[in-house]
Amino acid sequence: MQKVAILGAGLTKFSRRAKETGKELAFYAAKMALEEAGLEIDDIDAVVCVSAPDAFDGVHMKGEYLSDGCGASKKPFMRSYVGGGSGVFGIINGWYHVASGTFNTCLVVAEEKMSSSMPHPQGIFNAIYDQFLERPLGVNLLWIFSLEMQRYMAVHKIPLELIALVAVKNKKNAIDHPCAQEGIPGNYTVEEILNSEIMCWPVTRLMVSPVTDGAAAVVLASYDFAKKFGKENIWIEGVGWCLDTSYWTNRDLYYPRYVEYAARMAYEMAGIKDPRKEIHVVEPYDPFAYKELHHLEGLLLADKGEAPRLLEKGFWDRDTLNGIPSSPSGGLLGVGNPIAAAGLMKVIEIYWQLKGKAGKRQVKREIRRGLAQAWGDLMQVGTVVILGK
Amino acid sequence: MEFKGTPLKDKDIKEKKVFYVDWHVKANYAWDCGIALSYFFEGLKNGKIYGRSCPKCKRITLPPRMFCELCFHPTDKWVLLKDTGRINTFSVSYLNWDASRREKPQVPAVIEIDGASEGMGILHLIAHPEKIEWENLDEVLKYIKVGTKVKAVWKDEKEREGKITDIKYFIPIKEEK
Amino acid sequence: MKERVAIIGIGYTQLRPISPEVSFREMIYEAALKAYNDAGIEPKDVDTFVAISEDYYEGTAIFDEYVPDQLGAVLKPVHTITQDGITALAACCMQIKTGIFKIAVLEGHSKASNILYPSHIDAFALDPILVRPLGFNPVFLAGLEMQRFLIETGNTEYHTSLVVLKNKRNALKNPIAAYPANLSIEDVLSSNPVSFPLKELDISKKADGAFVIILAKESIAKKLVDKPVYIEGIGWLQETPNIEKRDLVNAIYLQGAANMAYKEAGIKNPLEIDFAEIDDTFSYKELQHIEALGIARPGESGIMLEEGYFDPEGAIPINISGGSLGCGNLHDANSLRGIVEAVLQLRNEAGERQIENAEIGLVASWRGIPTASGGVVILSNRE
Numbered sequence: 001m002q003k004v005a006i007l008g009a010g011l012t013k014f015s016r017r018a019k020e021t022g023k024e025l026a027f028y029a030a031k032m033a034l035e036e037a038g039l040e041i042d043d044i045d046a047v048v049c050v051s052a053p054d055a056f057d058g059v060h061m062k063g064e065y066l067s068d069g070c071g072a073s074k075k076p077f078m079r080s081y082v083g084g085g086s087g088v089f090g091i092i093n094g095w096y097h098v099a100s101g102t103f104n105t106c107l108v109v110a111e112e113k114m115s116s117s118m119p120h121p122q123g124i125f126n127a128i129y130d131q132f133l134e135r136p137l138g139v140n141l142l143w144i145f146s147l148e149m150q151r152y153m154a155v156h157k158i159p160l161e162l163i164a165l166v167a168v169k170n171k172k173n174a175i176d177h178p179c180a181q182e183g184i185p186g187n188y189t190v191e192e193i194l195n196s197e198i199m200c201w202p203v204t205r206l207m208v209s210p211v212t213d214g215a216a217a218v219v220l221a222s223y224d225f226a227k228k229f230g231k232e233n234i235w236i237e238g239v240g241w242c243l244d245t246s247y248w249t250n251r252d253l254y255y256p257r258y259v260e261y262a263a264r265m266a267y268e269m270a271g272i273k274d275p276r277k278e279i280h281v282v283e284p285y286d287p288f289a290y291k292e293l294h295h296l297e298g299l300l301l302a303d304k305g306e307a308p309r310l311l312e313k314g315f316w317d318r319d320t321l322n323g324i325p326s327s328p329s330g331g332l333l334g335v336g337n338p339i340a341a342a343g344l345m346k347v348i349e350i351y352w353q354l355k356g357k358a359g360k361r362q363v364k365r366e367i368r369r370g371l372a373q374a375w376g377d378l379m380q381v382g383t384v385v386i387l388g389k
Numbered sequence: 390m391e392f393k394g395t396p397l398k399d400k401d402i403k404e405k406k407v408f409y410v411d412w413h414v415k416a417n418y419a420w421d422c423g424i425a426l427s428y429f430f431e432g433l434k435n436g437k438i439y440g441r442s443c444p445k446c447k448r449i450t451l452p453p454r455m456f457c458e459l460c461f462h463p464t465d466k467w468v469l470l471k472d473t474g475r476i477n478t479f480s481v482s483y484l485n486w487d488a489s490r491r492e493k494p495q496v497p498a499v500i501e502i503d504g505a506s507e508g509m510g511i512l513h514l515i516a517h518p519e520k521i522e523w524e525n526l527d528e529v530l531k532y533i534k535v536g537t538k539v540k541a542v543w544k545d546e547k548e549r550e551g552k553i554t555d556i557k558y559f560i561p562i563k564e565e566k
Numbered sequence: 567m568k569e570r571v572a573i574i575g576i577g578y579t580q581l582r583p584i585s586p587e588v589s590f591r592e593m594i595y596e597a598a599l600k601a602y603n604d605a606g607i608e609p610k611d612v613d614t615f616v617a618i619s620e621d622y623y624e625g626t627a628i629f630d631e632y633v634p635d636q637l638g639a640v641l642k643p644v645h646t647i648t649q650d651g652i653t654a655l656a657a658c659c660m661q662i663k664t665g666i667f668k669i670a671v672l673e674g675h676s677k678a679s680n681i682l683y684p685s686h687i688d689a690f691a692l693d694p695i696l697v698r699p700l701g702f703n704p705v706f707l708a709g710l711e712m713q714r715f716l717i718e719t720g721n722t723e724y725h726t727s728l729v730v731l732k733n734k735r736n737a738l739k740n741p742i743a744a745y746p747a748n749l750s751i752e753d754v755l756s757s758n759p760v761s762f763p764l765k766e767l768d769i770s771k772k773a774d775g776a777f778v779i780i781l782a783k784e785s786i787a788k789k790l791v792d793k794p795v796y797i798e799g800i801g802w803l804q805e806t807p808n809i810e811k812r813d814l815v816n817a818i819y820l821q822g823a824a825n826m827a828y829k830e831a832g833i834k835n836p837l838e839i840d841f842a843e844i845d846d847t848f849s850y851k852e853l854q855h856i857e858a859l860g861i862a863r864p865g866e867s868g869i870m871l872e873e874g875y876f877d878p879e880g881a882i883p884i885n886i887s888g889g890s891l892g893c894g895n896l897h898d899a900n901s902l903r904g905i906v907e908a909v910l911q912l913r914n915e916a917g918e919r920q921i922e923n924a925e926i927g928l929v930a931s932w933r934g935i936p937t938a939s940g941g942v943v944i945l946s947n948r949e
Contacts, residue, residue: 001665013394019407020395021695028393047804053627058412060622060690063648064807064937074822077804077939078653081646083628089645093657100663118411122488127627131418132426133452133553134512138486143497143512146480154478154535179392201481201494201526214394243644245458246632249499249510250450253478261641269666357390377631410695415686418625421677423589456595458635461602461609 004098005226005233006387007105008037008219009348014181014336017115018213022057023069025215026111029341030071033107033217038229044219045103047072049079049111050090052339052376055124056114070109070217082243083128084287084376085383086110087216087343092239092383094220104225111215112338121211128378130246142200142208148253148379149202149290155254156305158293160202164193165311166289167207167333173318174330176360179345181212181336193289207289207333214338216345234354237369238272238386240265248378259298259373262382266371267300270386275300279386280367281353282324283346285375286331295373296326298382318363325363328353343374343383350387425453428467430551436543438470440505451505470504472541473562477501477510481529494523500539500559515539516558537561571659572787572794573945574669575605575780576906581744581894584679585774590624594675594776595636601671601778602638606790609638612780613667617646618654618674618898622687625680637673637778650931651901652823652941653802655779662783669786672779674899678772692936697809705769707809707935709761712850714814716763719857723763725868726849727754730767732871733846733885736878737892739918744773744894754849768849773894777902779909793913795945798926799833801826802941812938817851817858820930823942824859827928831944836860840924841882841911843904845932845940846889855930856884859942878919886911886919901931905943912947 010032012018012025020028026049034041049070054062063079070077080086080093087110094108114121125141152158167188174185188206196206226233242261244251263275272278284295293307301324302310310316315323329335329349332342350370352358369388375381401407422430425441429452432439441453445462451470456463479498483491499510515533516522523529539559549555577600579585579593588596602608615637619629626632630646633639647654651674658670681687688704716722730749737746749767757767787794803822806812828836836859844859846852853867861882862870870876876884887893887907890900908927910916925946932940 011392013392013396015394015396017397017399017402018394019397020393025394032390032393054621055627058414058690058694060687061620061648061933061937064691064804064933064939065693067804067807067939072804073806074818075804076653076656076802076823076826077649078657078802079648080657081628081648082630093645096657096660096664100660102660102663120488122484123486124627126486127625128631131420131626132422132430136552136554137497137512137514138495139497139512140482140484140486140488142484143480143482146482147478147497147499150480150535151478178390179394182396197483198526199482199484201483203480241643241645242641243630243634243639245635245640247452247454247458247635249452249512250508252508253499258641262643265643377628380631410699412690412694412698414690415683416622416625416690417682418680419682420625420680421586421589423592424587425592426589454635455592456636458638458640461599461638 002099002101003223004095004236005221005223006218006351007221007226008033009351010217011179011345011348012215013179014212014214014338016181016211022066022111022113025113025213026066026069026109029215029217030107030109033219037219039219041071044071044105044107046076046097046106048090048093048097048106048108050086050340051111052084052086053124056112056117056121058116066111071107082376082381082383084339085343085374085381086340086376088347088372088374088383088385089241090344091218091347091385092241095236095239098220098222104222106220107217108220109215109217110340110344112341113213114211114338115213142203144379145288146200146203149288151253152290152294158308160194161190162308162312163290164190164207166286166292167193169317170286170327170331170333173328173361174334177330177335179335180330181210184210184336185330185334203288209287209332209337212336212338214336214341216341216348218344218348232389234351234387234389236385237388238266238270240384242382244380246378253379255304256294256298256382258380259295259375259382260300262384263299266384266386279324279369279371280365281328281350281363281370282326283329283349283372284326285343285373286327286333287337289333292327295375299371299373321365328361328363347372347385354387354389425455429453433555434549434551438472438502440468440470442466442468448506451502451509451511468504470502474500474502474539476533476535476537476539478535479515479533481526494526494529496523496529513556514558516560518560532561538564569784570796571662571781572784572796573779573909574782574787574791574794575601576909577601577604577778578742578906579776581742581773581775583744583773590675590677591636594673597776597778598637601780605780607669612669612671614661615639615642615644615671616654616658618649618651619646620648620898622690623681623897637671650898650933650941651905652800652929652931652943655943656800656802656941658781659797659800662781668783670781674902675776676896676899677774678897679774684772688935704935705764706761708848709764711814712764712848715850715854718815719865721853721865721868723755725853725871726768727751728871729846729849729852730754730891732877733889733891736886737888740888740893743888743892745771746888746892764848770847770890770895773896775896777899777906779902779905793947795909795912795947797943798946799827799831799944805938809936817854819938819940820855820858820942823940827942827944833944839882839926839928841886841921842884842928842930843887843907844884844930845900846885846891847895847932847934849891851932859930883921886921898933901929904929908945912945
């Protein structure tokens with residue numbers, strides 16, 4: 001198996017509504033990644049695109065539509081799709097293009113243009129549910145998150161204040177992210193989070209990530225190719241992914257076992273026996289405040305029900321010296337949630353942290369290995385990537 | 390590092406300061422229910438909830454399915470279940486499916502139906518036991534918590550169509566000691 | 567990894583215009599059960615699963631959610647590739663070649679009968695700013711391309727009609743085909759005009775069905791089954807989504823994919839292959855693809871077809887299964903139908919359709935309107 005390195009990363013500004021088309025956003029991100037890697041599009045052997053539901057951009061077979069913006073003209077191109085987990089899955093898809101020995105370089109582009117769907121992209125999420133048993137009930141996306149959050153809180157007896165703390169932490173971290181969506185980062189108090197508009201109790205407005213347009217891209221290369229550059233490379237040390245059953249009403253939602261299975265696959269590949277000691281920085285997927293805690297437990301970085309108590313103690317803070325900084329970027333709650341691009345943004349954050357290029361967001365403790373995780377579908381998919389120096 | 394992207398405001402669209410094209414897609418489908426769900430819906434039409442049992446792992450599944458997804462074995466028997474159950478989790482929603490705001494909340498819940506295996510839940514709505522409509526969040530929390538026992542309220546026989554909406558909603562009931 | 571990847575199991579359902587008594591779950595379960603039985607393994611033996619689907623063909627946003635249950639893939643690595651079957655097959659091969667995964671499962675299906683306004687869905691794939699607002703039925707793209715192709719290559723409507731005749735007649739011997747028929751040239755030439763020069767009988771009709779294919783690395787395949795079918799080479803390419811910039815005469819995507827596949831398989835002359843299953847969503851496409859694959863020189867595919875080269879008894883039988891014109895158009899799952907036919911031929915299990923001494927087969931795919939994207943895979947039974 002070939003070792004795979006990341007040579008460059010690119011990100012666009014995240015905004016509620018971007019003037020650029022999906023193709024243009026993908027181009028900006030891809031160009032920036034190529035520039036950092038010092039490569040031209042001709043040096044790229046294959047392209048992978050990831051993007052969440054076609055309905056957002058309003059184009060059927062949107063992989064085809066976006067392919068030229070992703071630099072895929074006259075190249076082997078594929079789009080993979082695991083709902084919200086696609087951002088991190090793009091890297092995994094690109095990883096097996098290179099690790100199999102089939103290609104030397106692979107460009108991974110994640111794009112999302114949610115603003116195209118009118119009147120509000122949230123309506124599209126009605127169609128992710130079972131058409132026979134669930135859609136006729138007028139189901140909306142927030143139902144499933146609030147049902148899961150309620151279960152998580154009820155089983156572990158977690159107070160709402162601790163969940164609100166995640167939003168406080170991430171929105172504060174995001175003040176230092178140059179791509180963050182206007183109006184989203186800020187210095188909030190727990191009270192302000194709890195008193196914001198109730199959307200679907202127990203979820204309030206400030207506990208939810210916003211709707212966003214944006215794109216991200218990463219250049220992957222094989223060991224032989226990367227060697228020529230001589231600089232210190234960041235390597236993909238482990239990948240894992242797992243999909244649970246679509247019968248979500250038959251599952252106990254308090255614990256994301258699909259994240260645990262994906263994490264175990266990645267830890268085994270990376271040769272990690274004790275994740276709490278060997279993972280130094282983590283970017284768990286945080287579309288909702290409680291999700292970060294839910295995922296940290298699924299990643300085996302905290303015991304079940306313990307993540308919120310550790311949060312209170314500052315264990316997941318960006319400045320921590322003895323804990324594991326979680327979402328130093330500000331995550332989806334702070335930077336924005338262009339679904340697929342958000343997952344890739346998290347991987348890119350780990351990449352920049354390991355390279356020491358995270359500017360004001362740079363974590364204080366020493367780090368050699370980081371993990372990024374995304375989630376998607378009907379509380380179903382866990383995708384995990386571990387990067388190391 | 391320089392990041393590209395041009396944020397727009399809502400009014401840029403409303404005041405037509407940018408060019409855009411709109412389109413309404415006719416994405417209509419008629420999905421085949423298949424064997425398992427057809428029988429299930431026929432049952433709902435007759436005021437009954439059916440599950441299906443797996444001979445290998447002995448689970449009684451709901452929603453019913455022709456094969457057990459865990460042991461990959463075909464399921465074998467229809468099992469008549471009760472129309473009562475317990476709330477596994479619930480929420481109080483102030484939003485409609487298209488993100489427009491509601492004045493009075495709706496209560497979606499996952500309900501574990503009596504007679505099916507443990508943890509076999511379905512998604513449905515919970516209504517106020519007398520008034521049907523809930524006034525506000527506090528009123529809901531007085532009647533419902535995780536574990537509350539509920540019972541289905543059905544449409545009149547002649548109004549039932551063989552759909553999940555043949556059950557209008559579930560209401561909390563007192564436990565029998 | 568130097569070992570080849572092999573196909574060790576195939577499972578499929580009947581292809582039909584409608585399939586009202588089964589849900590997509592039940593239909594795919596049937597194909598999966600047959601595939602596992604064919605390979606002699608159970609779902610728990612599988613390391614990774616790949617499915618192909620597009621949201622708007624299914625009517626569900628994020629169809630990936632509904633993939634695992636009917637494959638026995640709950641709590642396993644599963645993902646969806648929104649491309650044609652051959653590109654997804656490549657995804658499976660690449661995963662096995664990392665050395666981490668030993669057995670992979672690939673699934674594709676069509677429930678096209680559930681789409682009430684199929685041309686609206688096809689139109690939804692057109693560029694929303696420059697093309698869709700023109701308001702044409704999207705099949706106009708095939709008409710445009712056919713017009714240009716015939717003018718530049720010198721092939722004629724007589725030749726494209728011969729494709730329809732050949733494939734529908736071949737389908738008469740395929741028990742799973744949905745639209746077999748014994749037609750005459752007049753039938754095709756006089757069928758309703760749709761988008762000149764495209765006529766109704768030049769267009770393959772939609773059908774429902776499901777396919778599951780099981781792959782393993784060579785050393786494991788040899789232990790599990792008697793007749794593994796090897797993937798000698800595979801390639802896939804995107805030309806461009808922009809219709810205005812596209813080559814309307816040459817299927818560049820297939821030229822590129824074929825180069826990649828021939829190189830890996832060590833094939834110097836395309837005529838080394840024994841048979842091929844080539845996309846024929848529209849009748850002219852089969853000719854265009856034959857030329858792109860180098861099986862015929864530009865402008866000569868029609869003549870070779872006329873002379874019987876591609877007939878069942880010819881030098882290189884093409885679409886012996888009946889192709890999409892004979893079996894039905896299954897969207898992205900068309901190439902899986904082609905791969906299954908190739909496997910049956912190479913295992914000597916194709917019954918009435920069996921080609922003598924079949925050793926190397928080629929399958930070529932196209933994603934349909936409005937794409938210029940496709941793949942090529944070369945399969946063999948050589949040890």
